[in-house]
Amino acid sequence: MSSVHHCWSSADFRQIAKRRLPSPLFHYIDGGADDEWTLRENTAAFDRYRLLPRQMVDNSSIDLSTRLLGIDLALPLILSPTGMTRLFHHDRELAVARAAAAAGVAYSLSTMATTSIEDIARMTTGPKIFQIYMLRDRGLTAEFIRRAKAAKYDALCLTVDTPLAGHRERDLRTGMVMPPRLTPASLLSFAAHPHWTFNYLRDNRFTLANVAHRVDALAGGPMSLIDYVNSQFDRSVTWEDAAWMAREWGGPFIVKGLLSAEDAKRAVQSGATAVMISNHGGRQLDSAPAPVDCVAPIRDAVGRDLELIVDGGVRRGTHLIKAMALGADAVSFGRPYLYALASGGQAGVDRLLTLFRDEVARSLALLGVTSVRTLDQSSLFLGPKSALGRGDP
Numbered sequence: 001m002s003s004v005h006h007c008w009s010s011a012d013f014r015q016i017a018k019r020r021l022p023s024p025l026f027h028y029i030d031g032g033a034d035d036e037w038t039l040r041e042n043t044a045a046f047d048r049y050r051l052l053p054r055q056m057v058d059n060s061s062i063d064l065s066t067r068l069l070g071i072d073l074a075l076p077l078i079l080s081p082t083g084m085t086r087l088f089h090h091d092r093e094l095a096v097a098r099a100a101a102a103a104g105v106a107y108s109l110s111t112m113a114t115t116s117i118e119d120i121a122r123m124t125t126g127p128k129i130f131q132i133y134m135l136r137d138r139g140l141t142a143e144f145i146r147r148a149k150a151a152k153y154d155a156l157c158l159t160v161d162t163p164l165a166g167h168r169e170r171d172l173r174t175g176m177v178m179p180p181r182l183t184p185a186s187l188l189s190f191a192a193h194p195h196w197t198f199n200y201l202r203d204n205r206f207t208l209a210n211v212a213h214r215v216d217a218l219a220g221g222p223m224s225l226i227d228y229v230n231s232q233f234d235r236s237v238t239w240e241d242a243a244w245m246a247r248e249w250g251g252p253f254i255v256k257g258l259l260s261a262e263d264a265k266r267a268v269q270s271g272a273t274a275v276m277i278s279n280h281g282g283r284q285l286d287s288a289p290a291p292v293d294c295v296a297p298i299r300d301a302v303g304r305d306l307e308l309i310v311d312g313g314v315r316r317g318t319h320l321i322k323a324m325a326l327g328a329d330a331v332s333f334g335r336p337y338l339y340a341l342a343s344g345g346q347a348g349v350d351r352l353l354t355l356f357r358d359e360v361a362r363s364l365a366l367l368g369v370t371s372v373r374t375l376d377q378s379s380l381f382l383g384p385k386s387a388l389g390r391g392d393p
Contacts, residue, residue, distance in 0.1 A: 003344075004016070004340065004343050004344035004347055004348040004351045005351065007340075007343070007348075007351060007352070007355070008355065009315075009316075009355070010315045010316075010335075010336040010339060010340075010352065011315075013336065013339035013340040013342075013343045013348060013352060014030070014335075014339045016339070016342070016343035016344075017029070017088075017338070017339040017340075017342035017343050018030075020193065020195065020196060020342055020343065021088065021193065021196060021342050022186070022189040022190040022192075022193045022196060022197075023174060023185075023186060023189040024171075024174035024175060024176040024180075024182060024186045024189065024190075025087050025088060025176070025196075025342075026342075027170040027171065027174055027176065028087070028170075028171060028174075028176045029088065029335060029338045029339065029342070030170070030335070031168055031169075031170035031171060031283075032166075032168065032170075032281065032282035032283050032286070033166035033167050033168055033169075033282060033283055033284055033285065033286045034166070034167050034169065034286035035286055036282060036286070037282075037286055037287055038279055038282035038285070038286050038287060038288050038289075038290070039281065039282030039283070040282075041282070041289075041290045041313075042279070042281070042282055042290045042291065042292075042312040042313025043313035043314075043315055043319075044290075044313075045289075045290030045292050045293050045313065046290075046292055046313060046314075046316075046318070046319045046322055048293075049292070049322045049325075049326070049380055050380065050381040050383070051318065051321065051322065051325075051363075051367055051379055051380065051381065052367075052378075052379060052380060052381040053366060053367045053368050054367070054368030054369075055368060056368075057368040057369075057370065058370070059364070059365040059368065059369075059370055061370065062361045062364050062365055062370055062371070063370060063371040063372070063373070064076075064357065064360060064361060064364075064371075064372055065372075065373075066329070066330065066372055066373055068106070068274075068307060068309075068329055068330050069106070069127075069129070069154060069155040069252040069254070069273070069274060069307065070154065070155075070251075070252050071106060071127040071154050071155075071252075073104060073105055073106060073127065073330075074103065074104025074105065074357075075103065075104065075105050075356075075357050075360065075372075076320065076324065076329065076330035076331065076372055077103075077105040077106070077320070077330060077331060077332065077333075077353075077356070078105065078106045078107075078108055078129065078309060078311075078330060078331075078332035079096060079100050079105065079106065079107045079108060079332065079333070079334070079337055080108055080311055080332045080333055080334035081108040081109060081110035081111075081113075081129075081131035081157065081159075081334070082110055082334045082337075082338055083110045083111075083112030083113065083208075084112060084113075084114055084206075084208070085110075085113065085114055085115075085338070085341070086114035086115075086206050087114075087206075088338055088341055088342045089199075089341045089342055089345050090199040090200070090202070090203050090345075091341075091345045091346060092113075092114050092115050093109060093110075093113050093114065093115040093120060094115055094119070094120065094123055094124070095341060095345050095346035095349060096337055096341060096346075096349055097109070097120050097123075097124040097126065097128070098123075098124050098126075098346055099337075099346050099349035099350045099353060100124075100126050100127075100349075100353070101124050101125050101126025101127075102126075102350060102353075103350070103353040103354070103357065104126070105126070105127070105353065106126070106127040106128070106129055106154070106155075107120075107124070107126060107127070107128055107129070108128075108129040108130070108131050108157055108332070109128065109129070109130050109131065109153075110131050111130075111131055111132055111133055111144065111210055111211070112208055112210075112211075112229070113208070113209060113210060114206060114207065114208065114209055115209055116209040116210055117130060117144070117147045117148055117151050117153070117210055118147065118151055119209070120151075121151035121152060121153065122151075127154050128151075128153045128154055129153060129154060129155045129156070129157050129254070130144070130148040130153045130155075130156055130157065131157040131158075131159055131256070132144050132145070132148075132156060132157065132158055132159070132245070133158070133159055133162070133232070133233065133234075134158065134160075134234055134237045134241045134242075134245065135232040135233070135234060136231070136232050136233075136234045137214070137232055140211070140214055140232070141245070142248065144210070145245070145248050145249055147210075148249075149249070154251075154252065155251065155252035155253065155254060155274075156245070156249045156251065156252070156253050156254070157253075157254040157255075157256050157276065158242060158245055158253070158254065158255050158256065159256045159257055159280075160237065160242070160255055160256065160257045160258070161256070161257030161258075161278065161279070161280050161284050161285075162233060162257070162280065162284065163233065163234070163235040163237070164233065164235065165284075166280070166283050166284040166285065166286070167286075168283060174186045178229075178230060179227075208229060211228070211229060211232075214228065239266050239269070239270045240270075242255060242267070242270040242271070242272070243269075243270040243271055246270060246271025246272060247271065252273050252274065253271060253272050253273050253274070254272065254273070254274040254275065254276050254309070255267045255270070255272045255274075255275050255276070256275075256276035256278055256311065257276070257278050257279075257280060257284075258275050258276070258277060258278070258298075259277060259278075259279060259288060259289055259291065259294045260294070260298075261294075261297050261298050261300070261301035261302070262301075264298045264301060264302050264306060264308075265301055265302060267306065268302055268305055268306055272306065273306070273307060274306060274307035274308070274309060274329075275298070275306055275307075275308055275309070276309045276311045276332065277291040277294050277295060277298060277308060277309065277310050277311060277312075277328075278291055278311035278312050279291060279312055280312075281311075281312055281334060281335065282312070290312065290313060291310045291311060291312040291313065292310055292312075292313065292319070292322065292323055292326065295308060295310060295323060295326040295327050295328050296326050296327055298327075299326070299327030299328075307329045307330070308327060308328045308329050309328065309329060309330045309331065309332055310323040310328045310330075310331045310332070311331070311332040311333070311334075314331045314332070314333040314336075315333070315336060316356075316359060317356055317357075317358075317359025317360035317361075317362070317363050318359070318363050319331065320356075320360055320372075321360065321363055321364065321367065321369075321372075321375060321379070322380070324372060324375040325375045325376060325377060325379045325380050326377070326380070327376075327377075336352055336356075337349050337352060337353075339352075340352035360372070367379055
């Protein structure tokens with residue numbers, strides 16, 4: 001199965017990506033922290049929720065559109081921020097942003113992107129979010145906010161669950177750490193993937209485009225830049241910092257990386273308009289709960305005062321439906337589009353988003369619901385083994 005047109009699920013793209021990418025790069029996308037329990041649980045948790053279809057409903061027209069973060073979307077989906085996308089395909093973040101625009105969904109650009117804030121804004125037309133950290137260099141943080149405003153990004157997304165990096169054992173084994181310490185087997189894997197290697201040699205420009213200008217001595221090479229970035233993560237960040245950022249931004253503001261209802265309430269008090277319920281794709285604290293399991297308690301705690309986005313484990317259209325039936329306003333994913341990008345560039349991401357949209361529309365029709373905006377708990381089967389029904393041991 002060499003063509004993305006033969007892919008029918010995110011799992012198919014994953015298999016192509018595994019073949020096309022050197023092993024360290026594939027495992028960098030694919031892996032999680034420690035035993036990877038949370039990584040697996042993120043998707044497995046969706047299986048605990050069952051859908052209850054209603055019949056004899058006129059479903060000749062299915063409406064997938066929604067309004068989120070003040071943006072009209074064709075589908076309640078955000079493409080999550082992922083760093084260093086140039087590693088996985090030579091068309092880098094631009095290919096993903098263009099696919100998102102074509103599909104009418106939002107794209108979130110990472111601070112650690114290999115394409116700049118301004119280039120994404122200039123070269124794409126779709127809804128855009130800039131993902132930011134509260135860095136030690138508060139001047140750089142403020143600069144990012146000004147640049148995102150000037151480039152007319154629709155929302156700002158503060159990631160709060162990375163005071164330090166999780167213990168990602170796959171990356172330690174392959175040497176895919178920053179700076180890289182590749183093993184002999186990893187180096188052989190690069191040699192065994194000539195297509196990736198050819199495209200890298202043809203265009204080997206690799207830099208963290210949004211922060212490179214802050215390093216005084218770039219002559220030191222990319223390792224100097226990575227060392228600079230690693231030094232910027234701040235373990236002293238508090239809710240007061242988030243409130244400052246919300247004021248500086250003055251628009252739709254997401255806090256990404258929350259799992260508890262108490263934190264969600266603090267986010268509201270700090271000026272957030274949305275929360276991305278996330279455990280960083282299982283790459284930070286292993287044994288953290290799956291985001292979809294946190295939706296109902298957070299919604300109960302905050303009411304309708306906050307938009308909720310489920311980030312983690314989303315692989316199927318039915319996952320979006322379950323998350324929204326539980327009270328979410330949208331979902332987001334990162335790994336699936338990275339697999340698709342590695343498989344076929346923008347054409348791969350286009351194909352993935354088409355399949356995902358069709359899955360949502362088909363599943364809604366079979367469920368007997370004609371609009372994603374009307375999903376609620378009546379679409380869930382609350383039997384004795386339902387997670388929502390608290391019937392699990």
